[in-house]
Amino acid sequence: MMLFLVPQFVVAETADSLRQKIEEANIQKQKLQEEQIKLQKGLDILNNQGKTLQGTVKSLDATRKKLETDIKVTKSKINGAELNIKSLENSMTEKERDIDTHQKAISMSIQKLASYDSKSMIADLLTYKKISEVWHDRSALGDLQDGLGEEIAFLRATKNALEIERDKKEKTKKELQNFNTELGGQKKVVEVTQANQTALLIQTKNKEAEYQKMLSENIANQKKFESDLFNFESQLKLVLDPNLIPEASPAVLAWPLEKIRVTQMFGATVDAKRLYTSQSHSGVDFAASVGSAVLSVKDGVVTGSGNTDLSKSCKSYGRWLLVRHDNGLSSFYSHLSNSLVTVGQKVSTGQIIGYSGGAIGGNGSGYSTGPHLHFGLYVTQAVSVELYSNSINCKNVYIPISKAGPAGYLDPLAYLPAL
Template sequence: MRHSVIFIFIASLSLGAFLPLRAAPIEDLKQKIEDKAKSILELEAAIAEYTKEVRAANAEAKSLSGAVQVLDSTRKKLAADIKLTEAKIASAELKIEEIEGSMSDVEKEMLRNQAGIMTTLKTIDVSDELSMVEAVFGYDSLSDFWGDRESLYTVQASLSKSLAELKQNKEHLASLREKSLGQKKDLSLLATEIGDRKKIVEQNKNEKNSLLTQTKNKESAYKKILDEKIALREAFRKELLQFESDLQIAIDPSKLPSAGKGVLSWPLETVRITQYFGKTEFATAHAALYSGNGHNGIDLGAPVGTKIFSAADGVVEGVGDTDLVCPSASYGKWVLVRHGNGLSTLYAHLSVISVKAGDSVARGQTVGYSGNTGYSTGPHLHFTVYASEGVKILSRKSLVCGGTYIMPIADLKAYLNPLSYI
């Protein structure tokens, strides 16, 4: 009856090939993922329009009504930012579900491979235990014997095929697991991002309420506040310049990278330079704001809530908020990253800080979101590049502000033109 065992085995192989997989659910998930991708594109287009609206409002923000319009336009963009992040979270969850479904199917297929291999090995083992004479007398006729021998060759060929399929399925499963881990990492980052974006929305709401309360909805009161901010900024900048001018920190030029593109990356996705480094036309026209020394970085126009990225791999040297001691006078919320190439970078006027001192960051990793904190005439990122040897985070008492602030302070020689390295 050995030939019936082999026949049953071959039949089981054929049956295994037709066992149904989860085709319908997978197709449903693919359609949902495709629909979510369309929603994401629509939201991105809406955000682009809101960004234009915010930019246009900023150009008219020299009055109280203009400032309120900026905040209202920003609020609409921030709401769309949250919807976009929620859509990305939903998309990531669907992709994880799809991947895990595929993993389940592959694991089932591997079990079939393994079961088939075990059955094949047992069949071959039984055949090997019998001599040719024993094998012949085990059949009703010689034709049955030769037919079963041919079937055994088929079994051996199936074994080779099953082993190859098992190897392929193992590789496929490893690839799916890697994709799943990547999607779960993305999901974790998105969960953090939506928390940050909700903070920004709350800040926007509080800023509008504070503005209307302080000004009592009067243009004259708003103008007075602006004049006071400018005066405080000028006094604080002079105080800081005096201290930085007295610093004498040795800076070894050989420890700096050669100027050239790619040493640093742009700290945001869409680049729009609103002020360059050094004695620019604006810095010269407003010499009091810079004490005649020019602009110590570059300004990049960015609506509130724009992701800000680390310009290179590095370690977060420190974070802070000068508004806690000296509101509207300096950097506001800032992050300083020290890189391994002799450079350090500063990201200022942030709305939310996403890192903490001591964190290792990769090039392109989010360190915060653009804002309008500190002394800022409109939402933007202030980006400074230093020779690392010449910059330190110091705690200093301010006579102007009447408190002790913490911020990066540098020898004037340490300020470098960011465009020399991007």
């Protein structure tokens, strides 16, 4: 009897210990998330101030602190997932033992029923001295049948519960894998942010005048790139099949960020007329501090990725991703500080595919003059990732090209959830 009780006691003790650790991990995660929110609010204030060298350096410092807290939050999620997996494994072990016990009990009951079935009533009358003993034995048979039914019911319930826990374990393992990928990406963004700050101070010689000069150059480069691309794409005359373009409707796509604030709309806006020779903005800009998680807006496949900053003469999208969806749309994400996916990889709605960037002078920022996410939407039949050979400054880089000219671009807000 003691041999049977000891394992149960040990497992129960481990389960209690794990429950306590899970509770402590959740409390720690909550505290870190509160700190995360506080740091983000301070960072938003800095990012909304006028563009100065001192302000940008302060923003980068605050960004790094916030990213370090992001890493702590992710680590706490990893710890919680690992503890949940251990707890599920313990519970599954108990259920597997219960299943074995039920199966043995059912087997014994079936054997007893078989022995009863092999004897006739006449045989029982000849075996027992009293008729009352025969009825008692037959009553025991009924009890045995009832007990067998209960054991079978318990077995089914335990097997169902075990299957649910197996599914939950697999889901938690997948979450753990995603958390580890996220952690690696966040660490990379911290490294990039530190390198960007160092590079910015070197390039500007820590002088405000040099910073303002860089800012002006980025705006000029932005106008030049957009003008050249607009003129080039306007010469392309692919005729689109309207049947392959989904009807504009809210929530066809999910948001590309957890927190949404639009800073520039699509099309011929006041800012577009000021910034672009084409007088039209090809996407939507969202406010996003460096390192904000960028999410896939729908299930799809990554069909393009690149970083135009790798060509020193090219000031363009910076680090970008293109995802093809099965509804005739392709989503575009640019000015990223880091990307987590590769061409050919399948992605799901809400999956973290990269991290926002855009800090001036940062690797992957392109011509951006401040942290944000540029989100674009193409008609899939129109877009093609090609070497931009017609360009002078960007002839050695690959970017998405609309073979249908301006008609290949769609207003993302027509397909995203209502603001």
